Amino acid sequence: MNPSQKNVESVKKPRPEFLILGGGIIGFAVAKELRKTEKEITVIDVDKTRVETLRQEGFNALLGDITDPDLYNIVDTRNLICVAALSSNDDANTKAVANFKAVVPDSVKIISRASDTLKKEEMMAAGSSYVFVPPLIVSKTITEYLDLIETKHIGNRLAQWMEEHRGITLGIVLHDNPDPDAISSAYALTEITKKFDIKADILYDGKVGHHENKAFINLLAIPMIKISGPEVFDQYDSLALVDNSIPSVNNSVPADQPIGIIIDHHSYADLEPSADFMDIRTNVGASATILTKYLQQMDIPVSKELATALLFGIRTDTNDFRRNTTSADFAAASFLHPLSDHDLLTQVETPSMSVETLDILSEAIRNREVYGTVLLSNVGTIRNRDTLPQAADYLLAMEGISTVVVFGIMDDSIYVSARNDDIRVHLGDVMREAFGDNAGGHPTAAGAKIPLGVFSSAKDKQILQKLVEESVVKRFLSAIGVDEDSENDL
Ligand SMILES: [Mn+2]
Structure with missing residues (x-):
């Protein structure tokens, strides 16, 4: 060798x-x-x-x-x-x-x-x-896959029911005094039935009370038939209940009437819903969220009117994302938002939320990064700084989130708005620690205005956005004591 x-x-x-x-x-x-x-x-x-x-x-x-x-x-x-x-x-x-x-x-x-x-x-x-932790990674991947299988499975079952009932007439019955969630969901279901040559009518009893709801139906020109008596139901080969589940409970369908389809998000104590096809998801904020998922799964084209209707349905049922809102509702709203007619929305609603705020909220949902229970979102360039705290308020309603930070750039400053409902944290103090004298606020609401001076050398707008984002996220997470590597999906 x-x-x-x-x-x-x-x-x-x-x-x-x-x-x-x-x-x-x-x-x-x-x-x-x-x-x-x-x-x-x-x-x-x-x-x-x-x-x-x-x-x-x-x-x-x-x-x-x-x-x-x-x-x-x-x-x-x-x-x-x-x-x-x-x-x-x-x-x-x-x-x-x-x-x-x-x-x-x-x-x-x-x-x-x-x-x-x-x-x-x-x-x-x-x-x-x-x-x-390998078991956590594996279980997460599998759960995501199972979720996908489940939604596909339910979508396929609805398609199968429709296929088996091709060419029939279907009466879609809303609950009495229907609201935008029920109406928009039924409207979506009629779009789905078209694919299977099923002729569907939307039926209701009671009154469309609220002037907003009347404006909603008129502006979107949704055809609805007022139920004149129980004989109406005999005209249809099958019935569907949408946003309600039990014949004779909050609707004028006879108690013993067989039902073909039920799609709903309410629960009924000891009453047992029964139909050929049932999809009752009590864990979502609106029936419109469920129908939006079907439209996506079944590749049904969503018209401007339908998107506007469903978005309005989700928003009213969740009280503008403040009540019973889950990530499924946000995901549906985020899908519908770019497809909907914003002028129409402004006409329909009393302006509880401006189109501008809705734009920023949609942007905030899309760009969200979640670290444990902290959600941060960069909404980019803004025109009105008041939209930030409003967006932060809405995002705080998200499941599993206790602190929200929304930020954007206007003129020569970065504006940061933060909200929380975690009593252990004083948000004003955290913000001051993160952004110094540029920040201040209360235990549950705080804000900051940081001059862009430090970043002014970045000519490129995208580079500037990136720098701002990194800096705000880093400083805030470090001040509140959350590990930057703990980012998760929500
Ligand atoms: Mn509802």
Whole structure:
């Protein structure tokens, strides 16, 4: 053997950008994925066979105990960007995190894997800047997929019912004295029935009381038939109940009348709804939200009038997103907003919410970033700073959110508006800590006006937006004590 080839490992240490500690299932998978980006990777594992396998796969692999405090000596750490402790052993990972934290500069990020949230906290305390918990990631992915399957399944079942009843006549019955949610939902259902050559009429009893509701029906020209007596129902092959579920309860349908379709979001104590097809989701704020989902799933074109009607339905039933609002309602509203006729909306409603505020709210919903229970949203350039606190108010109604920060740029300043309903936090103090003398406020409502001076060198508008966003988000999260890496989807 050529003497110069002896001890070749001790002469030339690997100089990784990414150091992976633990070459098991996850370490191996991560290394494989990173290799695609042509990064320098070294994997360290205590198991000889594993190291051998990794080498056969073409990886730089070293034998070593990841809990060894001198481990960093076996690699050249000059190019190091990240150390990832990915073994299946929580305690070993925690030790490795602490060991590396003590020797590498702060610029090197240490991340790790934990089997539960308790271990996650230990690792964070040891110096890990990002800890992932595989069971949580897996369950989240699966739940999202199951959600998708469920909505698809229900959509398919409605389509199937319609297919089986192709060509019939359908009476869509609203509850007595119908409101915009019931009316818009029925309107959406008639659009769906058209696809299946089903001729549907919207039937109602009682009065359309509120002048807003009258304006709504007239402006959108929704055809509705007032029920003249029980014989009306005999004219239809089948009946649907929308925004209500039980024959004879809050409607004039005879109690023993068979029902084809029920779509509703109310619950009825001990009364048991019954129909061929039923979709009752008591966890959403409006029937219009459910119908909007159907339109999306079934690829039914949504006209300006229909979008406007449904949006108005969701808004009135949730009292402008203040009552029983879930992320499904926000998602539906966000889908409908760009399709709807804003002038028409202003004509219909008493201006409890200006079109401008609705624009900003829609933008805020789209751009939201959620960290734990904190929601932040950059709405970009604004024309009226009063729209920010209004948007923040509405977003605070979202499930699981206790603090909202909405911000935007006007003239030469960044305007920040914050709202919260967490009594443990004094928002005014948090805002002052984040933005200094530019901010102030009360425990549950606060604001800031920050001069753009610091960013004025950024000529490009997009770069400016990005800088503002990063700065506001960072400062606020740090002041309120929330980890920036804890971003989640909502
Ligand atoms: Mn309703």
